[in-house]
Every structure is written in C-alpha cells, then in structure tokens.
Amino acid sequence: MSKPLILISNDDGYDAKGINDLVEMVRKYGDIFVVAPDGGRSGAALSITCKDPVMVKLIKKEEGLTIYSCNGTPCDCVKMAFEKLLPRKPDLVLSGINHGDNSAVNVHYSGTMGVAIEACMKGVNAIGFSSCKRESDASFEAMRPYIEEVVERVFEKGLPKWTCLNVNAPETDEFKGMRMCRMTYGEWTNEWEERKSPRGFTYYWLTGSFSGIDEENEDTDKWALNNGYVAVTPIKLDMTDYDMMNFL
C-alpha cells in the first residue's frame, strides 16, 4: 500500500517557520506535498484570485517532500494543488502552524482556516493548526505531541464529511491538555490607526483589539486558550441557521 499523501499549506508563506516545523513533525506519517503562498497572506479568509493570473513555482523536490510556492491566496493554493499539482487526491490536508491565534469568530478572517475549509469542501479531512505565538522565530515544539495526537486520531477515526478542525495552542509552553471547544463570540474594537501622508491625505492601518464576548464560558475556545489548554474547535461547512426556517 502506498504511503498517505498529505497536502500542507498556510497563510504565512511557504518559507515561514510554522509550516516548516509542521512538515518536519508530520513527515513520518506520509509523503508531504506543500503548496503555500509565496509570502504572507494574513487575513485572506477564503478569498480567491478572480482578476489576476495565478502562478506556481517548484521550490524543492526530494524523496517524500515536494514544495511549491504560489502567488495566490491560501484557498488558491488548495485549488491549484488538487487540480494541477498533486499526483492524486490527498488523504489529509493540514494548514499552519500559523504564527498567531485563529480561535473564536476569527476563523472567518483566517487564511489558515481558509485552507482547511476549502479542503473540507473538496471532501478531504483537514486540520488547521495555529499558535498564539506570533514571532517569526517562535518555538512550536510544545505543540508536537498534540499535533501528533490530533493527526493520528483523524487518520484513525476520520472526520464527518463536511467538518474540519481548528486547533489553537496558547502562548505558554506548559499546556494543561487538550479540549474540544465551541467557537467563542467576540468583537474587534479600535480597528483603525489613522495616519497622515506627507501630502496631507488621511490613510488607515487595520489593527484593533479583540475581546471574546462569552469567553468566561468553559466550553469556548478562548477560555481553553486563556487557561492553558490546546483548543480543538470542530468547524462545519454548513452555516445554515436551522432554527430560522419559519422566518418568512
């Protein structure tokens, strides 16, 4: 039997530490195929490139590891990999390790989770890994046994067809364990930092601070992160609010 084929992407770019650490951690599970953006694409969500041509570049090819970069979005990378680059449909799609938290409603903005959701839409088991550590040289070593456990569990049990996993690790290196969580509600405030150009026009940088609205509840992913647990949040493709069917 051939080895499992694992596609890996991210939104920090193919040369980020997080994705290279992830490749190294899961290489023992199969043949690794990386198709990742050629630079940072934070906040890309599930955006796709409709108005520009998309190109790929072979970065490395060795026994069990192939790496391509792509000038598109994280979601483009998955689409390109499936149709043009992978030798067959992969057995698993991983994303990350993202330099920065993708918990709570921030899944909606996340390019890391865009990869997982796109793969899920293509019917393949998918997991996004993120860490609250943002530094480009962050150590993700403490996540290794948790990543191994989640990957092994998914290989063993599979995931429901239209569900993927969002795994977030807290800032600390001393995790208390791993918890299944729900998505925390929350909101961003002070989102724009105003500047003036030398010619006097006003422009803005997107910034802001996020606070979880219900993060005091022990079932939320923010609570888990705030209390030293690795949060595993199962994410459904189907966003329908079935309680609303009598609205009209």
Added chain:
Amino acid sequence: MSKPLILISNDDGYDAKGINDLVEMVRKYGDIFVVAPDGGRSGAALSITCKDPVMVKLIKKEEGLTIYSCNGTPCDCVKMAFEKLLPRKPDLVLSGINHGDNSAVNVHYSGTMGVAIEACMKGVNAIGFSSCKRESDASFEAMRPYIEEVVERVFEKGLPKWTCLNVNAPETDEFKGMRMCRMTYGEWTNEWEERKSPRGFTYYWLTGSFSGIDEENEDTDKWALNNGYVAVTPIKLDMTDYDMMNFL
C-alpha cells in the same frame, strides 16, 4: 424619532448597477450610507487588508444619501464605516445586489456575504442580496417586492443576534415566491484554465463549474433557484459542529 440608518456595501464596487439599484429600492426606509469598494472585489470572502494602508473617498453627499468608496475589501468597508464614517451604529446593513449567485457553500468565498457576516459580528441585522444575473447592466427590478418584504420583515421582527440572511434570486424575472432554505453542499471542478505567456511560462486563470451535491433536495437554496424561487438562507456566525464534542 430619527430615521433608521442603513449602511450598504457590496463586492462589485460603489458604482455597480446592483448597489445603486438597491440604494434606490430601500431609500424610503431611512438614511442611506454607502461605503463600498472602489472597484470589483469578487471572491474577497471576509478577507481584510493587513499589509496595505486603507483609504476612503467621499463620492456624494446629499439629503439622506452619503456615498464613500474605499480601496479595501468589502469587510474593510464595514469596519471603516462603523468606526470612522457613520454618525452612529446603523440599524441595518445591506449588501449587494450582487451581479452573480452567492448561494450554496459559495457563501464562504463571497464578498457580498462577507459584508453581511462582518455586520452580524458587530451585532447589527444584516442581509446580503444577490442575483443569478451576472451582466453589468442586468435588470433587478423583479427583486424589488422581495427585497422590500425581507427588509420590512427584518425591521419588524429583527434577526437572532448572530445570524444574517443570504437572499438569492434566480435568473428569471418570473419568481414563483420566496422560500427559507438551507445552504446547498457542492463542489467546483475544472477550476483552472492554463495559458502560456509569450516567454513560455505557464499561468492559470481561476474559473470552473459548480455543481450542487444535494441540490435535488427541496430544502436547499440551489433547488429554490433552479425552480424559480427567491432563496432566503439564514447564515450563522457560529460554525461549531456541536455533534463533534466527543471527538477526543
């Protein structure tokens, strides 16, 4: 009592026919504030602009109607409107009318629905309107009574706090009525069209065809569209798969 304040955005740009038709249709309900991209942003999803400065430009200001364009994404437009442009929190956020269908799992790629989801995240009632008609000069007149009905219903009953509406109209102008629907599962195939540059390198345009996997089921939004109904799909912010809590 002051008039309701309605924020309107889209992903086709502030000068698209769809958004101007929508403004005209709902102007009677309140003061209209448009903050929309300065050009097309199809497929922008909930992407946000992290690496470039964002700017806005006042296009028009008259009694009851203010229009700004913005160089960012649809989601940026909402964030900018709420924090920097609107005189107060709006009573309703509308998006569209999009030139093109945003039904089924395509909500995940949709900039139109990105507007509605972002507004929903900010705790305001929000509705995205899309038509299967793609042409830039399409007539959306047949949607008028349906848009009025949905807007009036939302003003009257409100929406659950973390839910927004995705309203899609079929290609025809003879609608059979309006139905509450669930999101259709589906997949894209033949997504890349390959070309060669004059210098011989390969590039790709994103394209493809979508087919609903379960569109034969009468409760799906694709079924409604295929059978001449306006589809109203309630979309939840919370993507948690609560059936998965025993995964670990």
